[in-house]
Amino acid sequence: MITTSRARALTVALALCLAALSSTVPPSSAQSADPSLVLEINRIRAIDNHAHVPKVVAAGERADDEFDALPCPPEADAAPFARTRADNPEYVGAWRALYGYEHADMSEAHARELLERKRRVMREQGDNYPAWVLDKLGIEVTLANRIAMGRGLDNARFRWVPYDDALLFPLDNSALKRANPNRAFFFGREESLRKRYFNDSNVARLPSTLAEYLARVVTPTLERERRGGAVAIKFEAAYLAQTFLVSPRELSEVLRYWLTLYPDKILFGTDTYPGTPEVDWEEVGWQATTSSRQALALALSGMVRDGEITRERASEIARGVMRENAAKLYRIGAR
Numbered sequence: 001m002i003t004t005s006r007a008r009a010l011t012v013a014l015a016l017c018l019a020a021l022s023s024t025v026p027p028s029s030a031q032s033a034d035p036s037l038v039l040e041i042n043r044i045r046a047i048d049n050h051a052h053v054p055k056v057v058a059a060g061e062r063a064d065d066e067f068d069a070l071p072c073p074p075e076a077d078a079a080p081f082a083r084t085r086a087d088n089p090e091y092v093g094a095w096r097a098l099y100g101y102e103h104a105d106m107s108e109a110h111a112r113e114l115l116e117r118k119r120r121v122m123r124e125q126g127d128n129y130p131a132w133v134l135d136k137l138g139i140e141v142t143l144a145n146r147i148a149m150g151r152g153l154d155n156a157r158f159r160w161v162p163y164d165d166a167l168l169f170p171l172d173n174s175a176l177k178r179a180n181p182n183r184a185f186f187f188g189r190e191e192s193l194r195k196r197y198f199n200d201s202n203v204a205r206l207p208s209t210l211a212e213y214l215a216r217v218v219t220p221t222l223e224r225e226r227r228g229g230a231v232a233i234k235f236e237a238a239y240l241a242q243t244f245l246v247s248p249r250e251l252s253e254v255l256r257y258w259l260t261l262y263p264d265k266i267l268f269g270t271d272t273y274p275g276t277p278e279v280d281w282e283e284v285g286w287q288a289t290t291s292s293r294q295a296l297a298l299a300l301s302g303m304v305r306d307g308e309i310t311r312e313r314a315s316e317i318a319r320g321v322m323r324e325n326a327a328k329l330y331r332i333g334a335r
């Protein structure tokens with residue numbers, strides 16, 4: 001959520017311009033993070049601006065399929081990103097932090113043991129399990145980007161962000177779908193969500209005028225979402241970005257560039273997503289949270305070291321990025 005390839009390209013372009021303008025090399029980023037800043041950032045109870053937290057599902061119950069309006073289409077031969085590979089040893093750290101895993105490897109026998117521990121915690125915690133995970137991650141509130149909320153996602157810790165792309169495409173999307181197989185898949189998903197919004201609004205057919213469509217479908221849908229506790233709405237078509245795909249150091253470079261421009265507009269987000277039993281939303285959440293905190297500490301330490309900001313200002317920016325900017329935007333705490 002706090003990196004895009006465009007921002008990285010801008011950073012590269014800026015660095016090239018600076019190199020061309022002067023014979024001196026621009027100061028390099030910090031080699032290490034200030035330990036006091038690391039400690040401080042690790043203690044901030046964060047607000048996760050964007051995640052796809054799964055609801056609690058009992059044994060034998062239908063699997064949760066409402067955690068994303070536009071999941072990526074299944075691609076059998078797609079290679080995973082290096083950092084999200086199931087054998088990434090970082091996940092040993094996640095298992096230790098979350099479930100008290102005692103091994104240093106990921107052998108089959110040890111992974112089985114891990115799954116038993118995890119299932120035991122889930123049983124013990126019941127509907128409180130998602131909140132228990134947030135506590136482990138140091139996250140106070142998560143903005144749950146979901147089609148609908150569900151069991152275990154109480155409003156104190158999980159705030160709803162529904163998807164409304166479907167409302168933007170009420171007409172015939174056949175031509176858009178023909179562009180490529182991904183578009184066909186995504187528009188198929190949007191059309192089934194649109195059908196749901198029509199049903200919920202008691203509208204059988206597309207109204208014949210825009211005004212009628214707004215009055216009978218769009219406004220009632222938005223009103224239902226607000227009544228259901230929505231604090232924002234999501235247009236998923238607008239972007240695709242993830243924090244945990246790159247290393248903290250690489251992330252820190254993009255982040256530092258952004259922090260010099262608009263520190264008040266940067267929000268922490270994990271984009272956690274259901275995965276496999278061993279590497280699920282909890283482990284990816286740990287990885288994204290840890291990476292983001294490390295990257296933020298690295299970027300701010302570099303700025304302090306280069307005299308761009310004071311140490312006090314670094315603390316203030318850190319609290320903003322991890323928590324306060326989102327609290328202000330969504331009025332969390334003020335309600």
Ligand SMILES: [Zn+2]
Pocket residue numbers: 050051052145271
């Ligand atoms: Zn997402």
